[in-house]
Structure formats: structure tokens, C-alpha cells
Amino acid sequence: MDDLKSVGMSWAEQVEQEDEIVPEVGAEDESLVDEKNGIKKIFEVKWNEEEGKEVKVIKSYRVETKRLTKSIARRKQWKKFGSAENDPPGPNPANTIISEEIPMTFVNNKEAQVETDEDPLQKLKNQKLVSCRICKGDHWTTRCPYKDTLQPLQENLKEGEKKPEASAGGTGTGSAVSKTGKYVPPSLRDGATKGRGESMNNxxxxxxxxxxxxxxxxxxxxxxxxxxxxxxxxxxxxxxxxxxxxxxxxxxxxxxxxxxxxxxxxxxxxxxxxxxxxxxxxxxxxxxxxx
Amino acid sequence: MKPIMLHGHERSITQIKYSREGDLIFSCAKDSTPNVWFSLNGERLGSYRGHNGAVWCIDVDWDTQNILTGSADNTCRLWNCEKGTQLVSIPTSTAVRTNGFSYSGQLIMFSTDTTMGHQCAIYIYDIRDHSQIKNGKPARLIEVNESKVTCGIWGPYDEYLITGHENGELSHFDVKTGEQVLCVSDHKKTINDIQGSRDQTMVVTASKDNTAKLFDSSSLQHMKTFRTERPVNSASLSSLKEHVVLGGGQEAMEVTTTSARVGKFDARFYHMIFEEEFARVKGHFGPINSVAFHPDGKSFSSGGEDGYYSGVRSKVIMSSWNSAE
Known part of the structure; x- marks a missing residue:
């Protein structure tokens, strides 16, 4: 049993260690108490089905002594009842589970920032949903405050030789169609004369x-x-x-x-x-x- | 820290309480069997079998002799803590919403819901007088005509009850006369939970209006507000430091309809005086329904809705927690 020494190091918590070892008959549930360090070891020989070998399981516990009031000590002796009636002494692993490490996160008043980040509506507020074609502002083109002043000016600049009636309809392509209700082939539309589409320039x-x-x-x-x-x-x-x-x-x-x-x-x-x-x-x- | 998860309920936890000395944890859930656990190692001591409906509230008396549970099966039951045997079952007309032992453990109070044409009422029985329960004649019956009682505790010296109501009101009911002596409405919505400080001079309320508030027990004067952005289901005061722990999250029925991140179900720690959040502890996957500080103030438990949607059983997270301040 030379593996005993290796168990000694893991001290703080219950350790389950499986080792291949030739089992001795009658070695089951043998326990060893180390009084000095307060460590109790329990040896158990099990048959491992998967590997087809006998395995020896060594569980080591640290034994702690706590001082309690009499009433608590008395309650410690109470028998289990109800649904826990048939549970063995000690925590039943089916009910009591040691969860993973959960850290306590300390907060430094960043609350407000976090909140705005997580609210999807809040996010949309900051985003520019619409962009005006005239002044690139944060509103619809039709609502543009510079609609009357800037728009004709821009259009005049773009297509100086075009007739004023056509340009008054809007920024070009679509509006001409909507006005007359007729289909206008792309080659005949306002933008066609420019040679290249606006988007290309962009x-x-x-x-x-x-x-x-x-x-x-x-x-x-x-x-x-x-x-x-x-x-x-x-x-x-x-x-x-x-x-x-x-x-x-x-x-x-x-x-x-x-x-x-x-x-x-x-x-x-x-x-x-x-x-x-x-x-x-x-x-x-x-x-x-x-x- | 490594919390211990206590899986003993098949449905969401409704309330958890520590015994006075903190060695036992009592938990009740929407399944019909309340459980009792050792707080030190999470070992289950037993369960109290007998109810036929969701158990809304649980309380333990001063010397951990008796347990009082109130259920939606229209009974309030008294149990022997050690053996898990039922001592008395008091039938009521509607579901029992909240209950409590007086400090002496000799008087019990519970309140019933306003449903099925019945009005909400608070019953006070003296458990030393067996004829009261046998004849169904409580020592005091307080009919609550306004908004129904959602939570309540005994005030100091067992002189009055402090009750939280569905419309957000907080009231005092005199035990001797049965009259409502004081009423404040600092909260806008339902008060979900009310817990006292160790010395009973203050109470903390948890409300659906996203806040928890601290009140003076005797005057019900509002002192502090702890703000969150979700409904608060439960709040508890530390006996060790000026700390408050809040548990909440949106209601179970709303969880699927909102884009909730796991982080929303944290237990959140606030400084009692500065009203500032200083820490959170994750661990639940659903709203927390009940939180409780260990009487020594070094650990706390929280019980949640988890089991309800994930198929895993609900849990009470218990963790030894040492303050960093």
C-alpha cells in the first residue's frame, strides 16, 4: 500500500482516488485515523465493471471539531424522518450537491452603464435609424428642414441642364415614375444622363x-x-x-x-x-x- | 465560495427560514412537502409530509420545537420539528398566504387569501389553548377588508403584527384589539416579503415595484430604499454588518417572454446605510423567491424558481460568505 502517502497531500476536501492494486481479502471498509492531522481515511475495494478490474478506492476526510451549544448538539442527534428516513448518515448526494465555485462579484457603481447596454430599446435610441438624403441628418428626407432651400440647390448643381420641372419632383429616379404612374426605362430616367450611378461615386x-x-x-x-x-x-x-x-x-x-x-x-x-x-x-x- | 445546492423540492421554492440558532434550514415549495436541512453540511434531516397543495409559508418557533406551515390546500399545520409528525391541522376557507410564531412561540398567526368569495383574514391562535383550535375559534380574528395580506411578521413584544399588502401598503395590526393602527403606502406595488432585523427594531420589505425598503418597526417610518430594475421577491438583513441581501428577478411567467440573461437572477448585496449595491452572487437560473441570512450573518441561503422550467429540482443555495468590507 505504497499509495497511502500520495493521498496525504490532498487535505482540505474529500478525495476519491482510484488505483489499480491487488486487493486483499477483507480489506473492505477498512479505515485509518490519523489523529495528529485530523485526517480519516476509508479504504474500500470495488469491482470496476468497465475496466474489469478490482479497484481500491481511498476516501480521505478531514475531521473537524466544532464547539456548539447544547441545543444544536442535541439536534445533531435527531433521527432522519419523512423523505430522508432511509438516507444513510451524512449528506445524501442525491439531495445535497456541492456546487462549483461561484465568485462573489463586487460592483463598483457601474450599474447605470450596464443597464443601458442591456436594454435593446435604449440601444436603438442611439443608433441612427434614418438618414436624410439631403442633409444627412437624423430624420426622413421629407421632413428635412432644408428641403426647400438645399434640395433644389443640390439638384440644380447635379443636373444643371435639366429642366426645372423634372428636378422639382425629387432626387431623381423613383419620383418621376410615381408622378406619371408610367414605367420609365432606366436609360430614360433622370440619372441616366450622368453616365454613372450615384452609388458608384459613393x-x-x-x-x-x-x-x-x-x-x-x-x-x-x-x-x-x-x-x-x-x-x-x-x-x-x-x-x-x-x-x-x-x-x-x-x-x-x-x-x-x-x-x-x-x-x-x-x-x-x-x-x-x-x-x-x-x-x-x-x-x-x-x-x-x-x- | 462553494455553495451547497439542496435538491429536495420538485417545484419552485416559496420560502426558506433558518432556525433561531441557525443550525437548521426550513424550506417549503410549491410541491407539498417542506424540508428541513442541516445548514452546516446541507444534510437533509427530514420532511413534513401531509399537505396536499403548494406550501406558501413556513415558520419555526424560538426553541425549534414546532414548525408551522401554511398551504394552498386550505390548511395551516403545526408539526413536531424533531419527528416530523403533524400535531394540528387548522382548516381555513382559502389558501394560507403567510404565517408566523410569536416570539414566545405560544401564539401563532396566519393570513388567508381573498379568493372564492372569501375575504382575507388574519387568524391568531393561542396554541396552549387546545379548545381554540378544536372549536375553530381563534383568539383573534382580524378581517382585512382592503387589499389582501401578502406577508406578515410579528412586531416586537408581540404587541402588533406588521403586514405587507397586495397594493403596497404596510400596516400595523394590534394583536389585542385587532384594529389596524398604522398604515403607510411607500411601496407602489405588492409587497412580496417582509423580514425583521435581529433586534426587531427594523423591517425590510421586498416589493414588486423593483425596490426593497427599510422601515422602522414601531413607527413604520421609511428609512432607506434599495433600488433594482427587477421585481424584488425577498430581502433579508444581516445581523453581523449593515448589509441587505435582495433576491428577485422577473416573474416566472415572464421569463420566457423577455430576453433575460442569467445574470439577472443574482442575489444582490446592498449596503444598508448607503443604499448602494456592492456585490452580487450568481448561481440561480430562475428568479429567487426567498433569501435568508444565517443568524450569525456569515452565510445566506436563497431559494428559487429554477426547478420549474429546467426539469432539475429546485435548490436552495447555501453559501458561506464572508464580507470583504
């Missing part, structure tokens, strides 16, 4: 003012980025790479600003900024296609 501009943010934490969400980068200027688009299955951030994101100056300022401002215990790395995004 995408070119985007690549210009796009920054790449890396070293984001997994919990980052688009709204967080919106909050972080908004002070630098109007944001056109945010792309946050997310894991398909878990929906968690992959740790990088692209942010398209409307203006390149804003993007430059964002790089200067946020690069090296500690966010969610990680240091952010912000740089210009390389144009897609180049690696």
Missing part, C-alpha cells in the same frame, strides 16, 4: 474615408462603435465582422466616414485608445482587392 468616396479598427473585444456591438466614432464626424456605414454562429464580434470593424478629414481625425483620436480593457488599433483600410 463607394469610391467610401473607400477613401474608411478606417479599419482592430483589437476590439468580443462583446463589441455596432452601436458601441457608433457611439465611439460619432464625435469625429458623420458616419456613413459601419461594418463589424461577426461570427456567423455566435453573433459575437470577430475583433475588427470597418467604418466609413463621409469625409476623409473625419476619418483622419478618428485615426488620430482613437488609435491606442483603451476600450473595454483592450487597446484599439485604428488605421486606414486598404482598398478592397489589394491585399
Amino acid at each position: 463607394s469610391k468616396r467610401d473607400e477613401f474615408a474608411t478606417i479599419r479598427v482592430t483589437n476590439l473585444s468580443e462583446d463589441t456591438r455596432e452601436s458601441d462603435l457608433q457611439e465611439l466614432f460619432r464625435p469625429f464626424g458623420t458616419i456613413h456605414r459601419i461594418y463589424l465582422a461577426k461570427d456567423k454562429n455566435t453573433g459575437q464580434s470577430k475583433g475588427f470593424a470597418f467604418i466609413n466616414f463621409h469625409r476623409r478629414e473625419d476619418a483622419a481625425r478618428a485615426i488620430a483620436g482613437v488609435s491606442g485608445y483603451g476600450y473595454d480593457h483592450l487597446i484599439l488599433n485604428v488605421e486606414w483600410a486598404k482598398p478592397s482587392g489589394t491585399s
